[in-house]
Amino acid sequence: MNRTWDRILGILFGVLALVATGVMISKNWQAFLEICPITDLLTWDENIRLNAVYDQFQDYRDGKIWRATLPFLEAATWPPLRPIFSLILLASPGEWPITWKDSFLGLAFYALCFPSIIYIVSRISGSFLFASLVSIFVLALSLHTSETPAYSLSSMLETQGMFILLWVYWGLYKLYDSVKDLKPGESLPAGSKIAALVSVVLILLFFTKYPYGLLLFISIFLFELLSRFPEWIGFIRFSVKVHYKGIRLLFLIVVVLLVLSLPVLRVVTDWNLDQRSFKKVLYFLTVLLFLDFNYFLYRNRKDLGEISPPSIKILYLYAILPCFIWLFTNLDRVMSLVNAQMIVNKFVRSFILSLFESPEDKFPASHVFSEPWIFRTFFLFSLGAIGYWLYQNRKEKTASPQTKSEGKIDFLLSKLQNISWPKFLKDPLFAITVIVFLQYIVIDATTGNKQLRHVFYPLPALLTILSLWSFRLVQISEKSRILLFSGIFLFFFLWASSLFVREGGLFSQTYLSKNQFCLKGFDTEAFEPAREFAKEIDPQGKYVAFNTFHDEENFQTPGRILASEFDLLFRQKTVEKGKYRNDSKYKWKSWDEFDKAVYVGPSCELPPKVLTRAESLGITLDPIKEIKHPNGDYCFKEFRLIRK
Numbered sequence: 001m002n003r004t005w006d007r008i009l010g011i012l013f014g015v016l017a018l019v020a021t022g023v024m025i026s027k028n029w030q031a032f033l034e035i036c037p038i039t040d041l042l043t044w045d046e047n048i049r050l051n052a053v054y055d056q057f058q059d060y061r062d063g064k065i066w067r068a069t070l071p072f073l074e075a076a077t078w079p080p081l082r083p084i085f086s087l088i089l090l091a092s093p094g095e096w097p098i099t100w101k102d103s104f105l106g107l108a109f110y111a112l113c114f115p116s117i118i119y120i121v122s123r124i125s126g127s128f129l130f131a132s133l134v135s136i137f138v139l140a141l142s143l144h145t146s147e148t149p150a151y152s153l154s155s156m157l158e159t160q161g162m163f164i165l166l167w168v169y170w171g172l173y174k175l176y177d178s179v180k181d182l183k184p185g186e187s188l189p190a191g192s193k194i195a196a197l198v199s200v201v202l203i204l205l206f207f208t209k210y211p212y213g214l215l216l217f218i219s220i221f222l223f224e225l226l227s228r229f230p231e232w233i234g235f236i237r238f239s240v241k242v243h244y245k246g247i248r249l250l251f252l253i254v255v256v257l258l259v260l261s262l263p264v265l266r267v268v269t270d271w272n273l274d275q276r277s278f279k280k281v282l283y284f285l286t287v288l289l290f291l292d293f294n295y296f297l298y299r300n301r302k303d304l305g306e307i308s309p310p311s312i313k314i315l316y317l318y319a320i321l322p323c324f325i326w327l328f329t330n331l332d333r334v335m336s337l338v339n340a341q342m343i344v345n346k347f348v349r350s351f352i353l354s355l356f357e358s359p360e361d362k363f364p365a366s367h368v369f370s371e372p373w374i375f376r377t378f379f380l381f382s383l384g385a386i387g388y389w390l391y392q393n394r395k396e397k398t399a400s401p402q403t404k405s406e407g408k409i410d411f412l413l414s415k416l417q418n419i420s421w422p423k424f425l426k427d428p429l430f431a432i433t434v435i436v437f438l439q440y441i442v443i444d445a446t447t448g449n450k451q452l453r454h455v456f457y458p459l460p461a462l463l464t465i466l467s468l469w470s471f472r473l474v475q476i477s478e479k480s481r482i483l484l485f486s487g488i489f490l491f492f493f494l495w496a497s498s499l500f501v502r503e504g505g506l507f508s509q510t511y512l513s514k515n516q517f518c519l520k521g522f523d524t525e526a527f528e529p530a531r532e533f534a535k536e537i538d539p540q541g542k543y544v545a546f547n548t549f550h551d552e553e554n555f556q557t558p559g560r561i562l563a564s565e566f567d568l569l570f571r572q573k574t575v576e577k578g579k580y581r582n583d584s585k586y587k588w589k590s591w592d593e594f595d596k597a598v599y600v601g602p603s604c605e606l607p608p609k610v611l612t613r614a615e616s617l618g619i620t621l622d623p624i625k626e627i628k629h630p631n632g633d634y635c636f637k638e639f640r641l642i643r644k
Contacts, residue, residue, distance in 0.1 A: 010128025014118055017135040021114045024143060024506055028107055028517065032100075032153045036518035040099055040569070041527060043519055046155045047564035049078050050102065053086045054571040058579060060087075076332035079207040082157060097572070102155035110152040110159040113166060113460045114139050120170045121464060124429070125471045133493050134467040138460050140496040141374065143506060145459075146365040147452060150519040157209045161457030164205045168216070169432045169461050171201040175311055176428035184231050185306035188314070199318035206323045210337060212457065215446070217320055219438035226434070227425040228309040233417040235308055242303075243296045255289045258282065262338070263446045279335045287328050294321070351444045351455045355379075368455055371499060378492050382466040385473040386433065389424075392476060396423040429468055436462050529629045530562045533600065533636040534569035536627065542579040544594040544641075545570065546610050548601035550582075557602045558633040566600050583613065591617055596624070597639040604628055604635040618644045 032039065042050060052071055059068035072080040089101040096104075114135045122131035142148050151158045171194075178194050188194055206213025225232055244252055259282075297304060305313070327333050348354045348366045356376055357367035369375050397420035424430060439458050447454060470489040474482050500507045504514030537543070548554055549563035567582065574580045579593065591597075597614075599606060604626055614621050621639040628635050 006127055006129045010122070010130075010132050013129060013132035013136065017114055017118060017132050017139065020136060020139055020500070020506065021111050024139070025107060025111050027506065027511055028149060028152055029104065031149075031512050031515075031517040032103060035512060036153070036520065037522055037524045038518070038520040038527060039103070040097060040572075041520060041530075041565055042099055042102065042155055042568070044564050045078075046102070047568045049083060050086060050098065050155070051564065051567045051571060053083050053090060053098075054568075054575055055581060056083070056087055057090050058575065060091075074330060074332070076330055077336045078157075079210060081204065081207040082155075082160065086155070099155075103153050106155050106159045107152045109163040110148070112163050113142075113159075116163065116166050117460065117464055120166060121468065123170070124173060124468060127471065130471050133489075134464060137467060137493050137496050138463045140499045140506075141369065141463055142459055144370045144499045144504070145368050145456070146359070146370065147516065148456060148459075149515045149517050151453065151456060153517055154519040156453070156519070157212075158453055158457045160208050161205070161212050162460050164201065164208055165212075165216075165458055165461045166464065168201045168205050169436065169465065171198045172220070172435065173428045173432050174198075175314060176426065176431040179310045179314075180426040180428065182310045184234070184308060184310070186310055188310070195314045195318050198314055199322075202315075202319035203323060206319075206326075210327070210333070211447075213323055214337070215442050216435075216439060217323070218442050218446075219435050220315060222438050222442075223431060223435050224309060224312050224315075227431065228311075228421070230417045230419060230421050231307070231309045233413055235304070237413050237417065238300075238303065238307055239296070242300060248292070252289065255285050259286065263448065276335070279338045280331070282338065283328075283331055283334045286334070290324060290328060346450050348450045348452055348455075351447075351450065352440050354452060354455055355440075365452060368452070368459070370504065374492070374495050374499075379466065381488065381492070382469045385469040386430075389430075389469075389472060389476060393424040393427075394422070397421065398423045398426070429465075429472060433465050433469070436465050527562065527565055529559075529631070529634045530565040530569050532629070533566065533627065533634070534573050536625065536636060536638065537570050537573040537580070537598070538578065538596070539573055540577045541574060541596045542594045543570070543574065543581070543596050543598045544588065544591050545580055545582050546597065546599045546601070546607075547582060548599070548607060548610075551607075554602055559602050562634070570598070585613065591619055591641060595641055597621055597641055599635075599637040599639070601635055602633060604637065606637070620644060 041047065056068045056071055059065075072083065075083075085105060086098070086102050089105065090098045092101070094101070117135040117138055118128075118131045120131075121134045122128045125131060174194050175198050178188055178192065182188075202213065202216070205216060240249070327337075347364050348357075354366055355368050356372060356379075358372055359365075359367050359370055436458060440455075440462075443454055467489075470485065470492075473485045474489075477485055499505050502508060503510050505511060545567070547563060547566055549557070549559050549566070554560055567580075570580045580598075581588070581594075599610065601607070606621075611621070620642040622642050624638040624640055626635070626637045
């Protein structure tokens, strides 16, 4: 097809893709407003994140700039990127409550995936028509899943991860396309913006959610080892010769094995690794190894620059290094990641298998696609295309320079370094394909928290990359087969597009009734105690709060499920003229900023530590009101602070 017709048809189908995306935005938001009964609250993690944003908003408003900024710098559990967005939304004008704004932001990130696909695929393939078709194809498949509609209407981080990960793979494609012909020691041309692109997109992913970035770094590193194996052997030989000897080498091996063993120990032993003392030891060992490794890199930067793969130099210096510096500057960040690693939830057997599972009625769902045969057959077709391309390029090799060896072990390593290596491993499309496959494998192997949502954020990237192999197949085929392979992709495109008009499809009458949109669920009664107690809060009161449902001894009580809801609703009531802050002996050295106290817990009897805390600050708690909820699981008490 000539460029003129490609552009004309591409514009036509591009408009259709954007129209379909617009309809999706409209209908999903309609579902949020008309179907979901709980829109003033978010899910547990989202509530906690938004609570912190409320506190920062008040501090910025009151001129306490450092106290408001510090949470962004600490950011132990959640990176600061999403709270920054939420803070801007909270400060922006409009009648929507912040829970609506934050939920709509999740929908906006999902919608931005599809114009992004058009841009990225058109740049890779050179065909605007193909890019537009892929955008429609990915929209059809990703929307017709068990959980994407609900996540698109939440302020969870999945849709933000979807959007940024697409751009991550565009950055990786550009990087590997730029370095495929470079030899060790060579660099990108002066003025190249590839390093800046890679840095921005990878850091944005890391600052979306720490595990997203770390798991992708592992996948990239594994691909680097695979694609430039002889060059990595050269790096290892040099490292062992000049730095990693004796105690240093033993320390490296022990710490690396310790970190790699965590997922295994979690499964095969009963050891309680979720202890602060163990996590502190792990932190200091890894920091020491990190500092020593970077000292080695800096000290030998000139020699290493001549033997290191050019891609890993860019990836490490511009993305991985700054992310790890951020990670290690806060002990709690590392501890939070270890905590997450210790969580075991068996909602699905395997993240990979869930992509191929058939729909079932079980809750929570263990399948991804509502029509799995489209993905199953398209995945097999894509694997066939990759296999055909590999077969055609199997004989091309990259010769390695011959090097001398010293000693028996070094002789064996030199043999590995001197072998010829398949050239196809440096192909940029093959590179991002292997990395996205590795991403699913690494998530499956290292994550015991088998919640289906962890499958979704790489999904648009996976479908887009698999689609690009259809175009690659057309490019490398003889003229007699081009029509055949084009027809096969069009078959999958039409098959997926049929989902738009089938039961539960975007353009069907049953779209709103057949899909799950409400991540918070429909049990409004469960949250009534939090709403009823929020009515008792004085909008102008300045409260120091004791929400004992956050305490470990109350983790198994019925009221635990509303711990974050109490905090959020109380903050919403006082955000304009009052103040509500959870007490902390580390953060609040005095209660001078407060005039009242509020207690929420399973019993109306104040815990001794609350009385001790007040006594230590010279405060008497003068009771104002006490309300015991009829179900007996919650008690609300309000006090006036009287200074002695």
